[in-house]
Amino acid sequence: MATKINDKELLQLIKDRLNEDAHSQKVIEQLNNELKEINSKLEASESMKSHFISHIANELVNPFASVLGLSKAILAVDRENWKKVISMVALIHTEVFNLDFQFKNIFMAAKLEAGEESPTPVNVDMHKLIESVIESYKIECKKKKISIKHAFAGEYNFKTDPDKMKLVISNLMSNAIKFSFDEGVVEVVAQHEHKQLSIAVRDYGIGLSEKNRETIFDRFNRVDSGINSNNRGHGLGLSVNKAIVDMLSGTMTVESELGQGSCFTITVPELDVPEFGYSPNADETFFDMDENAEIF
Amino acid sequence: MDNLVITHYLFPAELFAEAQPHVVSTVLGSCVAVCLYDTQLKIGGINHYMLPLWNGTGLASPKYGNIAINKLIERMEKLGSNKANLVAKVFGGGNVLSSSNNTFSIGKRNAQLALDMLAEHKIPIIAQSLGGDHGRQILFNTHTNEVRQKYV
Numbered sequence: 230m231a232t233k234i235n236d237k238e239l240l241q242l243i244k245d246r247l248n249e250d251a252h253s254q255k256v257i258e259q260l261n262n263e264l265k266e267i268n269s270k271l272e273a274s275e276s277m278k279s280h281f282i283s284h285i286a287n288e289l290v291n292p293f294a295s296v297l298g299l300s301k302a303i304l305a306v307d308r309e310n311w312k313k314v315i316s317m318v319a320l321i322h323t324e325v326f327n328l329d330f331q332f333k334n335i336f337m338a339a340k341l342e343a344g345e346e347s348p349t350p351v352n353v354d355m356h357k358l359i360e361s362v363i364e365s366y367k368i369e370c371k372k373k374k375i376s377i378k379h380a381f382a383g384e385y386n387f388k389t390d391p392d393k394m395k396l397v398i399s400n401l402m403s404n405a406i407k408f409s410f411d412e413g414v415v416e417v418v419a420q421h422e423h424k425q426l427s428i429a430v431r432d433y434g435i436g437l438s439e440k441n442r443e444t445i446f447d448r449f450n451r452v453d454s455g456i457n458s459n460n461r462g463h464g465l466g467l468s469v470n471k472a473i474v475d476m477l478s479g480t481m482t483v484e485s486e487l488g489q490g491s492c493f494t495i496t497v498p499e500l501d502v503p504e505f506g507y508s509p510n511a512d513e514t515f516f517d518m519d520e521n522a523e524i525f
Numbered sequence: 526m527d528n529l530v531i532t533h534y535l536f537p538a539e540l541f542a543e544a545q546p547h548v549v550s551t552v553l554g555s556c557v558a559v560c561l562y563d564t565q566l567k568i569g570g571i572n573h574y575m576l577p578l579w580n581g582t583g584l585a586s587p588k589y590g591n592i593a594i595n596k597l598i599e600r601m602e603k604l605g606s607n608k609a610n611l612v613a614k615v616f617g618g619g620n621v622l623s624s625s626n627n628t629f630s631i632g633k634r635n636a637q638l639a640l641d642m643l644a645e646h647k648i649p650i651i652a653q654s655l656g657g658d659h660g661r662q663i664l665f666n667t668h669t670n671e672v673r674q675k676y677v
Binding site (some may be wrong): 267270271273274278280338340342344345346347348392415446468469471472473475478522523 | 534535536538539572575577580581582583584585586587588592595596597613614616652654671672673674675
């Protein structure tokens with residue numbers, strides 16, 4: 230039996246349908262656009278990856294070339310000319326220091342992407358660890374006449390993965406120094422309370438535009454700063470940091486204003502590996518859980 | 526028998542697959558762990574991913590399901606497994622986040638991704654415990670393929 234429907238109602242129905250269609254069309258279009266965007270992002274990231282070696286070739290080849298040249302020059306220096314030797318050794322140190330830092334990031338990124346990294350919790354004197362990172366950037370700072378202020382509130386002892394924390398802080402320090410103006414100040418403020426450690430690294434350098442703030446965690450992304458275009462780097466530091474902080478179940482936030490500088494803050498909880506009851510001998514039940522355990 | 530069973534605690538975004546027998550433990554909330562087991566070689570591997578899809582931001586790490594599952598299969602193949610001999614057990618994807626996050630239903634999407642991707646790879650799922658409102662603690666014996674699960 231056909232439903233009776235007058236023309237007016239029919240028209241309204243058709244209109245509604247058309248509206249609905251138009252709406253879903255719009256949604257589909259929107260989703261499509263989003264997909265396209267993600268797709269192009271993925272493609273760009275993958276092509277960056279495949280060109281990674283050629284991208285960073287200069288970063289790796291140049292330091293080696295200068296180390297080779299400098300060491301040759303040192304061999305040729307007169308015995309009496311110590312000052313010259315020392316200045317050249319300082320240059321070698323800078324090059325090798327940067328290289329070492331870059332390698333650490335590259336290998337960490339590779340291991341994180343392969344899922345082969347896991348944190349090893351150790352009781353660490355975080356104050357000492359932060360100081361040692363600052364100390365390692367002393368020469369870098371001297372060159373740009375940057376002074377570093379640091380403060381630590383709370384208990385120094387903290388259970389975490391020291392190597393990973395060191396790399397995370399180094400990445401923040403390296404960026405802060407790189408993007409500071411000459412004679413600037415970099416502040417490192419750490420706070421340990423309620424089993425949470427937060428470390429903020431602030432610089433008063435070039436800062437980030439809103440657009441750059443969104444992409445800084447992308448791998449291989451290098452901020453094109455314009456005024457500081459001779460900045461080196463492989464664009465891995467912050468994405469490595471993000472992945473490490475994720476692994477430590479922490480967070481990393483950034484506040485930044487173009488021309489005002491940036492402040493990166495990481496917060497990580499004390500690292501705890503849950504202990505599971507298990508028998509180390511395979512001849513017993515290999516683990517011992519209560520009756521609530523289901524077996525699959 | 527005094528051979529030791531080595532234990533390993535699996536962190537989020539980590540992969541584990543080794544030839545020697547291990548007991549791998551992990552804790553899952555909205556995360557999902559896929560245990561793969563080679564019925565011929567009697568070896569197993571497991572991942573623990575937090576989000577379903579990598580969107581091109583940050584490192585392409587096994588934090589993301591689409592990467593974690595493919596990489597785990599790769600790792601098993603590297604250990605000599607034939608994909609046809611693999612079976613899977615899938616755990617996690619609980620709805621443990623506060624209700625404000627319900628709209629994203631990360632757990633559900635994580636779980637669905639595992640089902641979809643394993644079907645695509647034609648790897649049979651022989652056991653699963655997905656969804657619900659609780660977190661899970663699991664122990665996976667990579668030699669016997671036994672998984673013990675407890676809600677936490």
